Amino acid sequence: MLSQxxxxxxxxxQEEANRIERPTISYWQDAWRRLKKNxxxxxxxxVLIFLIIMVIIGPHIRGYDxxxxxxxxxxxxxSAKYWFGTDNLGRDMFSRIWVGxxxxxxxxxxxxxxxxxxxxxxxxxxxxxxxxxxxILMRIIEVxxxxxxxxxxxxxxxxxxxxxFALLVALSFTAxxxxxxxxxxxxxxxxxxxxxxxxxxxxxxxxxxxxKHYVPNMxxxxxxxxxxxxxxxxxxxxxxxxxxxxxxxxEISLGVLISQGQKTLDFYPSQLxxxxxxxxxxxxxxxxxxxxxxxxxxxRLRQ
Amino acid sequence: MAKYLIRRFVELxxxxxxxxxxxxxxxxxxxxxxxxxxxxxxxxxxxxxxxxRYGLDKPVMERYLLTMGRMCxxxxxxxxxxxxxxxxxxxxxRLPVSARLGLQQMILGVSVGLLLGILAAMKRGTIADYxxxxxxxxxxxxxxxxxxxxxxxxxxxxxxxxxxxGWPAGKDLxxxxxxxxxxxTLTGCFSYIAMxxxxxxxxxxxxxxxxxxxxxxxxxxxxxxxxxxHILRNSFIPVxxxxxxxxxxxxxxxxxxxxxxxxxxxxxxxxxxxxxxxLSIVLGETVLLSILYxxxxxxxxxxxxxxxxxxxxxxxx
Numbered sequence: 001m002l003s004q005x006x007x008x009x010x011x012x013x014q015e016e017a018n019r020i021e022r023p024t025i026s027y028w029q030d031a032w033r034r035l036k037k038n039x040x041x042x043x044x045x046x047v048l049i050f051l052i053i054m055v056i057i058g059p060h061i062r063g064y065d066x067x068x069x070x071x072x073x074x075x076x077x078x079s080a081k082y083w084f085g086t087d088n089l090g091r092d093m094f095s096r097i098w099v100g101x102x103x104x105x106x107x108x109x110x111x112x113x114x115x116x117x118x119x120x121x122x123x124x125x126x127x128x129x130x131x132x133x134x135x136i137l138m139r140i141i142e143v144x145x146x147x148x149x150x151x152x153x154x155x156x157x158x159x160x161x162x163x164x165f166a167l168l169v170a171l172s173f174t175a176x177x178x179x180x181x182x183x184x185x186x187x188x189x190x191x192x193x194x195x196x197x198x199x200x201x202x203x204x205x206x207x208x209x210x211x212k213h214y215v216p217n218m219x220x221x222x223x224x225x226x227x228x229x230x231x232x233x234x235x236x237x238x239x240x241x242x243x244x245x246x247x248x249x250x251e252i253s254l255g256v257l258i259s260q261g262q263k264t265l266d267f268y269p270s271q272l273x274x275x276x277x278x279x280x281x282x283x284x285x286x287x288x289x290x291x292x293x294x295x296x297x298x299x300r301l302r303q
Numbered sequence: 304m305a306k307y308l309i310r311r312f313v314e315l316x317x318x319x320x321x322x323x324x325x326x327x328x329x330x331x332x333x334x335x336x337x338x339x340x341x342x343x344x345x346x347x348x349x350x351x352x353x354x355x356r357y358g359l360d361k362p363v364m365e366r367y368l369l370t371m372g373r374m375c376x377x378x379x380x381x382x383x384x385x386x387x388x389x390x391x392x393x394x395x396x397r398l399p400v401s402a403r404l405g406l407q408q409m410i411l412g413v414s415v416g417l418l419l420g421i422l423a424a425m426k427r428g429t430i431a432d433y434x435x436x437x438x439x440x441x442x443x444x445x446x447x448x449x450x451x452x453x454x455x456x457x458x459x460x461x462x463x464x465x466x467x468x469g470w471p472a473g474k475d476l477x478x479x480x481x482x483x484x485x486x487x488t489l490t491g492c493f494s495y496i497a498m499x500x501x502x503x504x505x506x507x508x509x510x511x512x513x514x515x516x517x518x519x520x521x522x523x524x525x526x527x528x529x530x531x532x533h534i535l536r537n538s539f540i541p542v543x544x545x546x547x548x549x550x551x552x553x554x555x556x557x558x559x560x561x562x563x564x565x566x567x568x569x570x571x572x573x574x575x576x577x578x579x580x581x582l583s584i585v586l587g588e589t590v591l592l593s594i595l596y597x598x599x600x601x602x603x604x605x606x607x608x609x610x611x612x613x614x615x616x617x618x619x620x
Contacts, residue, residue: 143321146593150558151326151585154577158333235446239559242448243574258448265456276449284444291440 031220034296041292047285055105058098065095087260087271096252097278103253105282107167108233112226114172119179120222124214126180127187134184141177149174154245162248167240171233179225186218220297227290231283238279254279315597319590323374324367326589330582331363337383337580357383370586379587384579390587393572400470401568403477404560405553407488412495413549417542419496420503424511425530435504439497451490451563458486468565487564491557495549502545506538513537543606551599 009017025033035041087093126134144152153170160166190196190213199209234254240246241255248256254275261272338359342350354360358369373380382388423435459467469483510516511534519529558570569588576584 139317139321142318143325146318146596147322147325148573148589148592150574151577151589152329154574155329155333158578231444238446239448242559243562245574262452265452266460269456272452276452280445280449283446284440287440287444 027216031296035292038292038295040288041296044285044288044292047281048289051101051282051285052105055098055102058101059095061094065092087264093271093274096257097254097275100252100254100257100275101278101282103164103247103251104234104237104255104279107164107171107237107253108230111168111171111175111233112229114168115175115179115229116222116226118172119176119225120183120218122176123180123183124187124210126184127191137180141180144174145177147174153240157240157245162246162251164247164251167237167246170240171236175229175233179222182221182225183218186221187214190214190217223297224290224294227286227293231286231290234279234283234286311601315594315601318597319593322593323371323586323590326586327367327370327582330577330580330585333580335580337582341384357381359383370583374586374590379590380583382576382581382584384576384581388584390584390591393569393584393588394591397567397569397572399477400566401557401561401570404470404484404487404491404557404566404568405550407484408491408557409495409549409553411488412492413499413546415492416496416499417503419500420507421530421535423500423504424507424534427508427511435500439500442493442497445493447490447494447559448563450493451487451560454486454490455563470564470566470568487557487560487566490560490563491553499542499545502541503538506541507534510534510538540607544603547599547603547606551596 035045087096122137126137152173156170156173157166160169196209196213199213204212237246237253238255238258241248241253242259242262244259246255247253257275258272258279261275265272336359338353338357342353345353351360358366361369370380379390419435419439423432426432455467458464465485466483470487471481471483516529516533519533524532557566557568558574560566561568561571562574573585573588575581576588
């Protein structure tokens with residue numbers, strides 16, 4: 001005989017049935033977990049952290065001032081006294097390289113920051129207003145992109161002078177264009193998505209939509225942009241300083257050190273070698289970390 | 304199709320006009336003028352004559368209109384700094400040098416890069432794959448600059464296998480005089496190798512997991528046929544669309560290499576001209592290179608359609 005009490009739930013309560021056994025994992029936690037499993041990317045991260053620490057404390061380790069000259073000990077090779085040797089004025093290369101690397105990294109980081117902020121705002125404006133505003137803003141990007149970058153850079157450096165500020169302006173002047181294009185595409189796509197519609201229908205304010213939906217969805221793309229932009233900026237800075245267009249002595253950056261090292265390449269190759277190696281290690285660490293981030297952040301690459 | 308071509312052409316003209324205008328006023332915004340170095344020591348009368356000869360005595364707007372007017376007729380004028388040097392002469396003397404350097408880099412770099420990309424994709428997860436990936440990360444992490452200096456130091460300085468600087472001229476301009484071109488070509492080709500190896504590997508991996516590759520395998524096709532007919536053809540779109548951009552960049556993109564090896568190419572001269580505020584030369588080079596760039600972008604769009612019939616030209620049915 002079937003009766004109501006034969007259909008009781010035995011053994012666990014409704015509450016237990018609804019409980020989620022495993023902790024919920026957000027997108028970022030998941031990405032971090034994936035990144036942690038990637039030995040190459042983690043090595044790159046460790047190397048980068050080490051480099052950042054060295055850039056901060058490196059110049060003070062040996063106790064030599066990076067601009068103090070010592071005529072007796074000039075053009076020395078590596079030794080216990082001068083780990084990376086000295087340059088043609090007897091200045092300690094070890095201290096100089098870390099000061100230079102600090103400048104190069106700072107330039108790259110600030111330029112990347114400028115690129116991302118300007119690019120995102122510009123791209124968001126294009127996607128948000130659409131129509132003729134979009135057309136005009138797009139045309140500006142096209143013109144900027146088809147002007148030779150070197151021309152713009154040299155001209156900006158000529159107008160503003162060979163200093164740090166001018167270099168930053170020159171580097172980021174055209175760099176934001178690609179970010180703007182990407183942001184525009186992303187937001188245009190997001191605008192059409194169901195959950196943004198839903199949020200609009202539920203009466204969410206534009207600010208809330210931007211902060212809660214647009215930004216989190218674009219963040220991974222922006223992080224990837226940054227990880228490819230930083231090595232690029234370090235390259236460009238070094239190249240410009242080498243051509244004599246970027247920073248010039250007495251300012252120090254890796255590019256300046258490399259261009260000084262090239263002058264004594266035939267006789268004292270170590271003065272070129274060490275800045276080059278540091279530059280390559282920095283760029284490689286950023287590249288490898290960027291590759292790891294791409295695997296961790298891009299849902300399409302997941303199996 | 305015709306409508307599309309007309310639209311592109313109008314866009315091209317507008318873009319070139321904007322670029323020329325921007326270049327002109329940017330150069331004007333820089334303090335000083337190209338003649339002051341030559342003219343400062345001259346008496347007032349000769350100085351005025353010199354300025355009048357190059358039209359620099361006229362107000363900015365008038366010069367702008369005159370320059371643009373002449374440009375429409377294809378006349379970019381004479382260099383302010385080197386008497387008798389014209390844009391036409393520059394293109395004739397220096398462009399072939401840069402073009403040969405760029406093309407040699409590209410042919411070597413792209414072919415090696417594509418082969419490595421195929422190798423890495425087909426032997427995924429093996430030593431060969433890791434070596435290709437590691438090699439290409441290493442290659443893109445070392446700037447041209449450092450590569451150039453290293454190769455120069457080792458192969459020209461220490462081993463004396465190749466000349467340190469220089470470039471074939473005269474009848475060897477396009478073909479011959481190879482030993483001088485080896486090091487600059489090697490320096491530049493590494494970035495192409497790294498880029499194309501990574502590009503092709505990624506896009507081949509996308510294709511390899513497709514069902515039609517499995518079908519081809521189960522039909523019993525040989526590995527070579529599958530790679531050639533099924534995988535390569537379908538993974539070639541990103542490569543095809545990257546190629547024209549590389550051609551565009553390769554002609555002008557060797558500033559550092561030209562500077563390291565003292566190659567009399569167009570890139571090195573461009574830097575000098577901008578530094579000298581040599582308006583007519585800079586304007587001429589900028590406009591010509593921009594036209595090249597825009598035309599190449601256009602060709603890329605056409606290529607898309609040629610490689611992948613599913614893509615339609617914007618504005619056509």
